[in-house]
Amino acid sequence: MNKKLLSAPFLFWSALFIIIPLCMVFYYGFTDKDGAFTLSNIMAIATPEHSKAFFEAVKLSLLSTVICFFLAYPLAMILANLKGKRSSLIALIFILPMWMNFLLRTLAWQTLLEKTGVINSILGFLGLPALNIINTPGAIVLGMVYNFLPFMVLPIYNVLCKIDVNVLNAARDLGANEAQAFLKVTLPLSVPGIISGITMVFVPALTTFVISTILGGSKILLIGNVIEQEFTQTGNWHLGSGLSIVLMMFIIFNMVISAITDKEGDTNAL
Amino acid sequence: MKNALVNLENITKSFDGQMILDELNLYIRENEFLTLLGPSGCGKTTTLRILGGFEKPDKGRVVFEGKDITNLPPNKRNLNTVFQKYALFTHMSIAENIAFGLKIKNKSKAYIDDKIKYALKLVNLDGFENRMPDSLSGGQQQRIAIARAIVNEPKLLLLDEPLGALDLKLRQDMQYELIRLKNELGITFIYVTHDQEEALTMSDTIVVMNQGYIQQIGSPERIYNEPENAFVADFIGDSNIIGATMVRDRLVEILGARFACVDEGFGENKPVDVVIRPEDVELVAPSDGTIQGVVTHLIFKGVHYEMEVTANGYEWLVHSTRMHEVGTPVGIKVDPFNIQIMNKPESEDEEAVGVNE
Numbered sequence: 001m002n003k004k005l006l007s008a009p010f011l012f013w014s015a016l017f018i019i020i021p022l023c024m025v026f027y028y029g030f031t032d033k034d035g036a037f038t039l040s041n042i043m044a045i046a047t048p049e050h051s052k053a054f055f056e057a058v059k060l061s062l063l064s065t066v067i068c069f070f071l072a073y074p075l076a077m078i079l080a081n082l083k084g085k086r087s088s089l090i091a092l093i094f095i096l097p098m099w100m101n102f103l104l105r106t107l108a109w110q111t112l113l114e115k116t117g118v119i120n121s122i123l124g125f126l127g128l129p130a131l132n133i134i135n136t137p138g139a140i141v142l143g144m145v146y147n148f149l150p151f152m153v154l155p156i157y158n159v160l161c162k163i164d165v166n167v168l169n170a171a172r173d174l175g176a177n178e179a180q181a182f183l184k185v186t187l188p189l190s191v192p193g194i195i196s197g198i199t200m201v202f203v204p205a206l207t208t209f210v211i212s213t214i215l216g217g218s219k220i221l222l223i224g225n226v227i228e229q230e231f232t233q234t235g236n237w238h239l240g241s242g243l244s245i246v247l248m249m250f251i252i253f254n255m256v257i258s259a260i261t262d263k264e265g266d267t268n269a270l
Numbered sequence: 271m272k273n274a275l276v277n278l279e280n281i282t283k284s285f286d287g288q289m290i291l292d293e294l295n296l297y298i299r300e301n302e303f304l305t306l307l308g309p310s311g312c313g314k315t316t317t318l319r320i321l322g323g324f325e326k327p328d329k330g331r332v333v334f335e336g337k338d339i340t341n342l343p344p345n346k347r348n349l350n351t352v353f354q355k356y357a358l359f360t361h362m363s364i365a366e367n368i369a370f371g372l373k374i375k376n377k378s379k380a381y382i383d384d385k386i387k388y389a390l391k392l393v394n395l396d397g398f399e400n401r402m403p404d405s406l407s408g409g410q411q412q413r414i415a416i417a418r419a420i421v422n423e424p425k426l427l428l429l430d431e432p433l434g435a436l437d438l439k440l441r442q443d444m445q446y447e448l449i450r451l452k453n454e455l456g457i458t459f460i461y462v463t464h465d466q467e468e469a470l471t472m473s474d475t476i477v478v479m480n481q482g483y484i485q486q487i488g489s490p491e492r493i494y495n496e497p498e499n500a501f502v503a504d505f506i507g508d509s510n511i512i513g514a515t516m517v518r519d520r521l522v523e524i525l526g527a528r529f530a531c532v533d534e535g536f537g538e539n540k541p542v543d544v545v546i547r548p549e550d551v552e553l554v555a556p557s558d559g560t561i562q563g564v565v566t567h568l569i570f571k572g573v574h575y576e577m578e579v580t581a582n583g584y585e586w587l588v589h590s591t592r593m594h595e596v597g598t599p600v601g602i603k604v605d606p607f608n609i610q611i612m613n614k615p616e617s618e619d620e621e622a623v624g625v626n627e
Contacts, residue, residue: 166357169324170415172344173351174371174422184370188361 028241041242050226050243057222060137061205064144065152068201069194071145072152076193077186079153080160091157098150106214109143110134113215135217143211144201151200159193160186195258203251223247275300275426275458276321281330283316290316291327291482298426298460303452305461305469308479309505314462317479318428321460322351335425349426350419354434356411358403364390364414365399371422389417392451409440413447420455429461433468445471466506470494478502499612503545510546510587513614515539522611525582527561529604533611543612548589550608553579559601565594 032038044050079091097105112118113134120130133139163186171181209224216222223243230240274297281294291313298304306314319325320332323344332340339347350371359367365386372382390396393413403411412432419427429448433441449472452459463469469476470490478485478493478501486498497503500511514524519534524544536542556562563581570576575593579586581602594600 164355164357166353166355167359169322169344170351170353170357170418171359171370172324173322174418175345175374176370177343177345180374185359189359191361 025241025244028237029245030242032238041238042246044239044242045246050223053221053226054223054247056137056220057206057224060140060222061144061202061208064141064148064205065198065202067141067145068149068152069198071149072156072197073194076153076156076160079157080163094150094153102147103210103214105147106143106211109139109146110214113139113142134215135219137216137220139215140212140220140222143215144205144208147211148201148205151204152197155196155200156190156193159190163189199255199258202254206251207247273299275302275335276460277331277333278317278320279331279333281317281320281327281332283313283320283325283327289482291320294330294482294484296477296484296487298458301456301458303449303459303461303472303474305463305473305476306479307463307466307469307476307505308485309464311481312479313482314464314479315430318351318430318460318462321426322349322428323347348424349428350422350424351428351430352412352415352419352432354430354432356403356408356415356435358411358414358418360403362403363399364395364401364403364406367403367414368418368421370418375422385421389421392420392454393417393447408436409444412436412444416448416451420451420457424457426458426460429459431463432461433465434463441468448472470506478505480505496610497545497612499615500543500545503610503612508548508587508589510548510551510584512544512546512584514542514544514611516542516611520606522609525561525584527582529560529609530606531609531611532606533609536611536613541614543614545610545612546586546604546608548576548587549574550604551579551586551588551590552603552605553577553588553590553592553594553600554603556599556601559603561602563600563602565596565598565600568593568596 029041030037030039032040045054075094079087079094082090110117113131114120115130115132115134117134119133123130133142167189168181168185171185172178176184207224209222209228212220212222212225213228227240227243227247230236230243276298278294278296281291282289283291294313294317296317306317308314316325320327323339323342323346327340330340331338334347334349344351359370362370368386368389369382372385377385386399387396390398393416395410395413395417398406398410398414403414406414412435415432432448433444436444445468448459448461461469461472470493473490475487476490476493477487480501486493486502488496493502494506497506497509503509503511512524514522516533516536516539517523517528518538519536520531522529522531522533522542522544531544553559553565561581563579563586565577566580566585567578568575570593571589574589574591577588577590577594579588579600579602586602
């Protein structure tokens with residue numbers, strides 16, 4: 001009884017700020033202005049304007065996730081192989097930026113990349129041609145990778161740290177060279193970390209509107225921007241909610257797929 | 271030395287400036303069950319890791335079948351290791367675990383399937399092919415780790431405290447299992463343990479190590495009955511180690527009383543250490559004993575009684591099937607064959623210094 005009481009504040013919190021808002025999103029998503037049931041807000045994803053923003057968001061967030069993975073894996077391996085005091089110091093260096101405000105970090109990149117920004121000033125000073133990075137998909141990907149990289153590094157680092165070094169020694173002992181030991185033992189054993197890393201990067205990247213607004217100008221609309229505009233500018237909560245539901249379903253669908261393939265990978269491994 | 275399967279020559283290794291092995295020399299004969307025995311930090315595991323290729327010695331050579339393999343990586347060595355905590359691949363089935371080494375060597379599927387069957391039969395786990403390692407008990411996992419190693423037909427199997435994580439009963443069963451396996455397979459075993467009983471049960475040869483030095487090499491009987499120094503005597507079983515004086519050949523003075531013994535060549539009136547095993551101390555009527563004392567402690571141990579007898583200022587540890595109540599005056603007698611004489615170490619350091627066969 002006492003233990004149940006302890007969870008009361010959390011239950012109250014989640015009811016107030018998670019369950020009720022979610023119900024409201026569903027209510028708005030499936031009704032029109034007069035409160036009548038409709039699927040048009042959901043189907044609105046099919047309009048060229050919306051589907052373009054949706055696929056652009058999927059494309060850029062997938063690209064960012066892939067880049068994050070290839071940057072994070074070697075980094076996590078290096079971190080996991082460092083022993084003692086140095087490892088915690090270097091891990092701290094990677095966590096440190098996460099303690100800084102997300103908006104500030106993104107605005108800093110804007111200052112760096114702007115047409116008259118820091119990078120172009122230096123290039124101009126050296127007599128080199130200016131770079132045109134800001135307001136391109138590239139700038140958005142850069143912002144996503146920069147902001148979300150730690151979320152890929154940490155879960156992979158965690159699983160790699162848990163792998164018993166003798167399991168790798170056993171692979172070497174049984175005749176595997178370093179590359180074979182990596183592909184047949186390290187990589188499969190780190191799959192859970194990879195999956196949570198991908199989820200933790202892909203989901204926020206897919207739904208972001210801050211990075212695309214600050215680094216993409218108004219030129220590139222992602223699905224996150226469209227939804228944000230429906231709520232803050234157009235004032236059409238019904239359409240905004242409908243598109244949110246589509247996005248939410250897409251993410252849940254992907255997570256279920258990855259959970260299923262992960263389980264299969266467990267039983268018939270490489 | 272010529273028929274040795276493995277020769278360790280002048281192996282020296284230190285970590286962070288701390289000497290782990292100092293000029294270690296050891297040879298291992300073909301088909302031998304050799305045990306490296308010692309307390310933790312004595313260098314036994316480092317020796318095994320150098321053999322397996324997981325550590326490189328700072329100095330010295332590892333010669334295997336006449337070839338210098340000091341700089342070969344583990345995957346190029348014709349030997350296999352059974353690790354302390356099994357180190358099975360948890361993402362693979364038992365069959366895949368056992369097939370790991372064979373697949374890398376590109377053996378045919380039929381050959382691999384045969385080998386898996388054979389290995390599982392050998393370790394008494396037929397039918398476990400499709401189980402996952404996590405669903406097995408500790409003892410079963412250890413058998414799989416052994417099966418995974420031996421399917422590769424190594425010349426030499428290294429075992430790093432493989433029974434350390436098992437409970438007592440299982441450990442004893444596995445000891446017999448290992449002896450049987452070694453005899454059936456006819457390969458050389460190098461076994462690392464800190465458990466003296468395990469070493470005595472299984473080994474052909476025991477190498478007692480301490481602080482990076484070999485203290486004594488010999489058969490289990492020899493190590494137990496004729497320890498060469500106080501460390502070995504103390505580490506292998508309980509013993510009474512007493513400072514004494516060698517009066518002349520075959521006569522030693524212990525705590526002021528003269529005992530007949532069988533050792534010769536120590537000189538006259540030379541200070542020595544004597545080792546007397548607790549089961550070799552005979553308690554008799556006071557008038558029949560060489561020394562007289564009083565029983566001060568008594569504990570029932572099952573197979574025997576453990577008693578402490580204070581005599582001439584020393585607490586003698588005695589194992590006997592006959593009980594003597596606390597406070598009983600007794601006489602102590604020792605058969606001359608059961609008194610083992612050892613040279614006294616000349617300095618503190620000497621205790622750790624190598625004693626060569």
